[in-house]
Amino acid sequence: MSPRTKLADASLSASAAKLRLLKKLRCTLKYEKKAWESGACMVAGVDEVGRGSLFGCVVAAAVILNPEIRIRGLRDSKLLLRERREVLAEHIRENAIAWAIAAVDSARIDQINIYQASRVAMREAVFALKPAADHLLVDAVRLDCDQPQQPIIHGDALSASIAAASILAKVERDRLIAAWDPVFPVYGLASNKGYSTPRHLAALRQYGPSPLHRQSFAPVWGAPNPQEVLASMIETKAEEPTADEEQLAAAL
Numbered sequence: 001m002s003p004r005t006k007l008a009d010a011s012l013s014a015s016a017a018k019l020r021l022l023k024k025l026r027c028t029l030k031y032e033k034k035a036w037e038s039g040a041c042m043v044a045g046v047d048e049v050g051r052g053s054l055f056g057c058v059v060a061a062a063v064i065l066n067p068e069i070r071i072r073g074l075r076d077s078k079l080l081l082r083e084r085r086e087v088l089a090e091h092i093r094e095n096a097i098a099w100a101i102a103a104v105d106s107a108r109i110d111q112i113n114i115y116q117a118s119r120v121a122m123r124e125a126v127f128a129l130k131p132a133a134d135h136l137l138v139d140a141v142r143l144d145c146d147q148p149q150q151p152i153i154h155g156d157a158l159s160a161s162i163a164a165a166s167i168l169a170k171v172e173r174d175r176l177i178a179a180w181d182p183v184f185p186v187y188g189l190a191s192n193k194g195y196s197t198p199r200h201l202a203a204l205r206q207y208g209p210s211p212l213h214r215q216s217f218a219p220v221w222g223a224p225n226p227q228e229v230l231a232s233m234i235e236t237k238a239e240e241p242t243a244d245e246e247q248l249a250a251a252l
Contacts, residue, residue: 042129043064044064058104078170092167
């Protein structure tokens with residue numbers, strides 16, 4: 001490695017360096033084939049998305065791929081454009097032996113912490129699979145499940161099944177968070193999906209958090225004027241509640 005390359009690598013942010021690493025990894029059926037050879041028939045890949053978001057739920061998915069149907073282009077959802085993720089998600093839903101999605105909301109995240117909430121969401125996705133999985137490939141963590149399992153670091157970039165789960169979870173979470181954008185327009189949720197973009201952080205400083213922000217996350221609990229955005233909505237809305245407002249009231 002040349003001095004110039006070393007200097008460029010040193011200047012990368014942690015997230016940029018991780019993305020560079022993930023792009024070099026090959027997503028294959030290597031881990032699935034080992035599980036099949038050991039006697040497993042229903043090998044499920046499991047992953048979650050939304051762990052680092054400031055707003056809303058964490059979503060997990062579990063997918064049992066059909067070994068007789070190859071879905072081309074599976075890779076870590078973070079490396080795919082939105083349009084490509086949505087196309088692949090449709091292929092996965094149509095061709096997988098089984099798939100399931102589960103979510104844990106922001107209130108529960110604040111109660112048990114994001115790591116445990118992610119594990120709960122992944123476990124619930126596994127439990128929802130029909131037919132049930134008899135072997136699990138999990139992105140980085142171990143779950144409280146009876147099935148044999150293999151945690152794989154960077155699993156969503158290495159295992160086709162975990163990548164498929166990552167894609168389904170990402171598409172579903174993006175849909176859920178974008179649906180809240182008209183309710184809380186100041187945060188730009190449709191574009192940032194609740195992550196710490198400059199606009200989102202500026203809105204937190206100016207308006208305070210919404211009821212669906214993760215109150216245990218530092219940029220949220222440290223924001224001034226808590227719940228100001230909700231108070232503003234109440235003051236300016238005197239007519240009959242819309243469907244979105246009824247959904248918000250049910251979440252409080």
